[in-house]
Amino acid sequence: MTSFDHRTNSRVPFVHLVGRKRSILVVLAALVVSVLVMMFAPDPVEGSGAGSNLPDDAESALAKKATAQLPGAEDAPAIVVFSRDGEKLTGQDLTAIAGLRQDLADLGEASPPVPSEDGTLALLALPLPGDVSNDENADNVQELRDAVAEWTPDGVTAEVTGGPAVQADLGKVFDGADTRLLAVTAGVVALLLLITYRSPWLWLVPLAVIAVADRVAAVSLDYASNLLDKPIDGSITGITSVLVFGAGTNYALLVIARYREELRRYEDRRDAMRHAVGAAAPAILSSSGTVALALVALTLAESPFVSSIGAAGALGIVVAVLYALVVLPSAMVLPGRWLFWPFVPRQGQEGKEYSGFWGRLGTGVTRRPAVVLVVSLAALVAMALPLLGLKTGLGQSEQFLDEPESISAQKTLSEGFPGGLSSPTTVVTSPDKAEDVVAAAKQVDGVEDATVQGRDDRYAEVSVTLSADPGTDDSLDTIRDLRVALDDADPKALVGGADAEDIDERATAADDRALLIPIVLGVVLVMLLVLLRSVVAAVLLASTTVLSYLSALGVGWLVFRWLDYSAMDVSTPLLAFIFLVALGVDYNIFLTARAREETAATGDATDGIVRALAVTGGVITSAGILLAAVFTVLGVLPLVLLAQLGVVVGFGVLLDTLLVRSVVTPALVAVTGRWFWWPNRLSKPHAPGAHAA
Structure with a gap:
């Protein structure tokens, strides 16, 4: 079986940057620009609100702002x-x-x-x-x-x-986080690249390029933080670094895999790289564009943390794809073919992809696609069923993987004092209604005491001590009852404090999910339509990716329930959705983009998807395993949110790579046949090679 001889896409501008002298200039220019950007980087704006899920107009946020104006506040x-x-x-x-x-x-x-x-x-x-x-x-x-x-x-x-x-x-939690996270991430990427290429030095080139991209992205984030006066913290920079390393290495793997394939067709390595970039760039740009636009959509979130993650992540993805498509191709052609030693590809050499494992898997799946599809979808649905009992919102004591002194002290305190003593609830009211608010608060079940703490001409602060420990279901129920009870005493009263903020954060997260999930799905569908020009393919691929997300979230919820966590963090479901749907659809984009080319050559949709899986299976699986491992690295930071995100996204990427892309998608194509490409011209009967040009 021979592969379709793809033509260089001359419309891709990155193609023309590869040349005997141009490649040297590109690498040198990239080094100079990168060094200058890093040399003059400002310090980022830091603040305690960087990781907050509380919007400025939430009741508890308004209460905090009002109490800040009181004497002694x-x-x-x-x-x-x-x-x-x-x-x-x-x-x-x-x-x-x-x-x-x-x-x-x-x-x-x-x-x-x-x-x-x-x-x-x-x-x-x-x-x-x-x-x-x-x-x-x-x-x-x-x-x-x-x-x-x-x-x-x-x-x-x-x-x-x-x-x-x-x-x-x-x-x-974030002391030394950048160094620790970078070291572990780079180590994981280096190991997996070494295993993938089985070359003692090939892995150094993509690792070096992406490592520089990561530092440039981090420094660019500092510039943006200063320019916009927006605070950032270790969780934001950590997630951004993981995105740059994960996505950037994925794009690098695809470019290098296509380059190795083209080296078997062309004697001149620069011609081979130009053809590789021209063929790989459209899929890479489509996938990175999907991720970037999905992250930009997060800036619409009410939650400051989610909004910051969106802006920072989008910036990181842009930097990663620029280095992968501009710098990496030129860096790869400078050493020559020996870079692949001991498995150096030669012109005229036949690849073994079509007779390998992935080709055999594709053939097996498409032989009985309906049965394979039913079994696979049933497994995905079964993994998603635990979501029926999903809870979100971690208490303050559950935010850390390793319990710090402040949390253990709260537990000790609750053994002899009211649980809410270490984290009192504050009520802001008018001076003339302060006593009425105190009386109403004391009538609420779960309130231990209420006293006026301070007042001025505009505001009075009432400190309310709850019986329950902070962040527990009992304390949150008491806050809800307190807000209802105060409507009669002072309809304008504002209830604040840690427990009130927890309630407002949960409400904000629910609103953000309702707003952003449809928007991101729309972005994914539009990008798939633009790339594949097929309504059926876009809908089916987006649907399987969403089902994969639900399955991963269901398994992640089971894992953390087994670890005795009462809930997911409020940000976990939305951030996991963005990363899994946007990044997960990448692998389907890479597979189906190649399947479209192969189908145009063979005239058969099923044969096209089998050939595409045979050629891309190894590299996409390597990319998926690498991305999953990189996200799991978030667990080196002892914050439960990042650990949950690492587990859910890591497992979801593996699920998407090994099951959805390798089994479900080929089965769907085999079941639907040429209609998979409707209304693309590939959906019409034609002879092999009719659309090759």
């Missing part, structure tokens, strides 16, 4: 919890704890120690500056912890919690 309480391994604290312990107030005087005026009713715990509250940067807050919390550890009596355990401590511990 610039301070945020840190709480030190003292315990003696379940035993009662002695009189000497309490005396020593009281003496700590003087030792902490440089940090602020601490409250007198308050013992619990059973005497096993005592707490001490210390206001820390709230209007400081993340780094300054982290320094203040660490200074407090160091001072408490130095002066705490022997046998007594002291833990620091409260808003400033939680914020500081969250910031620690």
Whole structure:
């Protein structure tokens, strides 16, 4: 079986950048530009709201803004919890704890120690500056912890919690995150490239090009952060880095695979690369365009975190595809054919793809396509069934893979004090209705206490302490009841605090899913229509990709339920949808774009898809495994959101690569026949080679 001799697509501008002198100039220019971009990079704008899912117009956000205008609002309480391994604290312990107030005087005026009713715990509250940067807050919390550890009596355990401590511990998650994530990602990519090409040095070229692209994308993100005055954090830069490495390496694999194929047809390696880029670029541009537009759609989200991920990810994809199609081809032709040693492709050499595993798989699938299709779809549906019990919204204590001190301190505190003491709920009302709000709040089940904390001419702040621990279902139900109860006391009252923010974030995430999922599906369908010019193919491919996403999310939900997590993070379903649908459709684009070429040559849709699978199966599978591994690397950052995203997207990419693209799509083409390409001219009966030109 011989392959159709594809012509260089001269309309692709990247083709003309490959040449004896032009390639050297392209590589040198890329190096100079990359170095200059990285040399003059500004520091990014950082802020505690970078990873927030809370929009500015949410009730809890408005409450926070209002309380910030009250006297003393610039301070945020840190709480030190003292315990003696379940035993009662002695009189000497309490005396020593009281003496700590003087030792902490440089940090602020601490409250007198308050013992619990059973005497096993005592707490001490210390206001820390709230209007400081993340780094300054982290320094203040660490200074407090160091001072408490130095002066705490022997046998007594002291833990620091409260808003400033939680914020500081969250910031620690990303200490050294860029270096750690980059090192692990580069290591994974290098290993998989080495296994894929079985060459001691070929992998160095794509790895170097994509690594530079990753750094340029990261620095470009810093420029954008400064220009737009938008804060970013480690989760945003981490996800962007994974996208650049994953997608960029995928595109590189496709270019190199096509280049190796063309080296068997052309003596001059530059001619081979020009033909490779001309043939591969349309599919790569279509797939990257789909991902980029899907990510741009995320900027419409109400959630600041999701919107930032969209903008940063789209920027990363643009940089990745530019380096893959502009820099990589020129870098690959400079060394010559020996780069593929010991498996150097020679002109006139027959490829083994058609007689290999993927060719045999395609033949087997299309022999009984209806049976294969039913079984495959049934398996995908079965994996999606756990979604019937899906819950979203993690409590504060479930945000971390490794429990930090601030969270363990909250658990200790709840053993002797009301659970909400470390994270009080705030109600903003008018000064003349403050007492009515206090009275109404105290009547709500689950409210331990309510007091007026401060007021001015415009606002009064009521601090409400809940009985339940922060972030639990009981505390969230209490907040909902509180909002209803306050409608009579003051219809304009604003309920804020961590639990109220949690409720508003969940509502925001639901609204974002309802808005963005249809938009992204529309983007995917339009891009498939533009590339394939077939309504049937576009609808079927988009549908299978969505089903693959649902299956991956269902399996991911099972995994995290087994790990005893109560819910998915509010951002996980939407971000996983964007990455899996946009990135997952890539593999179908690469397969069907090649199938269209082969069908034009053979005149048979089934034969075309089998030949396309035979040629692309190995490289697309390698790309899928690599992308899945890169997303799984997100788990090196101890944040549950990133771990969930890594598991769901990693498994989904494998599912899409190994089942949907390799089995379901060929079966669909075999079942529908030439109608798969309707209304493309390939859907009309024709002789082999009729549309080859």
